[in-house]
Amino acid sequence: MNRSKSSWDKKAPYHPATRVTRSSSSQARHRNPAEFQDCEPSPYGKQRKRQTDSALAQDLSQMSVSATDVLTTSKGKMSKGSAHPVQTGQSPSAAKSSSRGGLASVARLVKLGRCKNVLVVAGAGISTASGIPDFRTPGTGLYANLEKYNLPYPEAIFNIDYFSNDPQPFFSLAKALYPGRHRPNYIHYFIRMLNHKGLLLRMYTQNIDGLEKLCGIPDEKLVEAHGSFATASCHLCYTAYPAEEAEQAIMNDNIPICTFCAATVKPDVVFFGEDLPQKYFLHTEDFPKADLLIIMGTSLQIEPFASLVNTVRSNVPRLLLNRHAVGPFEKVTLRKRDHMELGDLEDTVRRFAEMLGWNSEIEELMRSQETE
Numbered sequence: 262m263n264r265s266k267s268s269w270d271k272k273a274p275y276h277p278a279t280r281v282t283r284s285s286s287s288q289a290r291h292r293n294p295a296e297f298q299d300c301e302p303s304p305y306g307k308q309r310k311r312q313t314d315s316a317l318a319q320d321l322s323q324m325s326v327s328a329t330d331v332l333t334t335s336k337g338k339m340s341k342g343s344a345h346p347v348q349t350g351q352s353p354s355a356a357k358s359s360s361r362g363g364l365a366s367v368a369r370l371v372k373l374g375r376c377k378n379v380l381v382v383a384g385a386g387i388s389t390a391s392g393i394p395d396f397r398t399p400g401t402g403l404y405a406n407l408e409k410y411n412l413p414y415p416e417a418i419f420n421i422d423y424f425s426n427d428p429q430p431f432f433s434l435a436k437a438l439y440p441g442r443h444r445p446n447y448i449h450y451f452i453r454m455l456n457h458k459g460l461l462l463r464m465y466t467q468n469i470d471g472l473e474k475l476c477g478i479p480d481e482k483l484v485e486a487h488g489s490f491a492t493a494s495c496h497l498c499y500t501a502y503p504a505e506e507a508e509q510a511i512m513n514d515n516i517p518i519c520t521f522c523a524a525t526v527k528p529d530v531v532f533f534g535e536d537l538p539q540k541y542f543l544h545t546e547d548f549p550k551a552d553l554l555i556i557m558g559t560s561l562q563i564e565p566f567a568s569l570v571n572t573v574r575s576n577v578p579r580l581l582l583n584r585h586a587v588g589p590f591e592k593v594t595l596r597k598r599d600h601m602e603l604g605d606l607e608d609t610v611r612r613f614a615e616m617l618g619w620n621s622e623i624e625e626l627m628r629s630q631e632t633e
């Protein structure tokens with residue numbers, strides 16, 4: 262389905278000529294000049310196609326893309342065992358060895374005052390400690406628990422064409438995800454502490470749970486790249502709709518209807534095939550400026566968000582905090598300044614905070630905010 266009107270029309274443009282939609286795999290590459298400074302080949306290869314709005318077809322075709330993508334070199338060949346630095350399937354030994362000492366090295370840099378423009382790129386893994394399941398963790402992830410919605414494939418729940426025909430599965434899920442049922446955890450407060458210390462350039466989150474705002478990360482420091490429940494609009498004509506009324510309808514198992522065209526209203530969570538919010542394009546200014554990139558709790562499977570991590574300058578340290586290696590960290594040869602610390606995110610972030618000497622301040626901040 263081609264959408265007749267872009268959601269760009271309804272919000273203040275940063276880059277009016279550009280349009281970027283969300284896709285479930287690494288198809289849309291950023292054309293940020295900064296990435297060309299990167300001396301390593303693109304982990305996504307030359308086989309990327311331009312995105313289309315035919316989200317359903319796209320999602321279906323991408324169901325198997327991720328696994329093959331990770332075996333594709335920048336020259337588009339299957340290349341396991343090549344001498345060149347290529348992206349391969351996750352190599353546990355590479356992952357393990359490169360994780361050693363990473364946290365301490367980055368903590369040292371921060372303590373030395375070398376990191377004053379820190380970017381955080383985050384995903385659902387930062388909120389699992391708050392009791393919200395992520396997408397892809399086997400067993401507990403949302404995708405593993407969608408049988409009751411009778412979907413043709415898991416991603417359909419966030420597919421705009423599917424929603425157009427049957428909004429019920431998403432609305433059922435939305436009831437569980439709506440902000441208000443969960444509290445921010447230590448990880449959210451760690452990021453707030455980065456801001457409190459004057460080090461946070463910006464946080465780019467894919468999460469739609471609103472926990473970043475709830476823990477006090479200010480609006481101007483936050484890019485909710487996949488939207489949020491804070492606003493709602495018609496999924497067809499984009500006419501704004503009061504968010505509280507949409508929430509009320511969804512909570513009562515009703516369908517909110519657009520007052521202008523009578524199509525279904527949905528919270529402004531970005532679905533596959535939909536435009537990302539204008540604010541997302543702050544990345545073109547932010548990423549070339551960054552002096553540290555922290556990637557946490559994301560599988561880096563959703564584009565264009567995933568490619569952001571490749572747009573910092575090549576000499577900028579990148580720290581991955583996750584349960585397993587993802588995105589460019591799956592390469593056998595990492596960038597010289599890539600570090601990763603694998604394991605439970607909350608444990609890792611606590612250790613990081615202790616190394617930085619911030620732990621008691623974070624605990625205190627958490628106590629006072631949560632009491633409020």
Ligand code: CNA
Binds near residue numbers: 384560
């Ligand atoms: P994902 O694909 O489910 O990946 C999550 C990543 O976090 C995986 O690599 C996990 O291994 C890792 N992870 C999960 N829990 C932990 C933990 N405790 N310790 C360490 N690592 C952990 O989710 P992404 O965020 O990458 O995908 C983007 C989607 C998910 C966005 O579009 C979101 O809207 C969507 N989502 C958001 C939420 C939320 O707002 N809380 C919840 C579920 C899905």
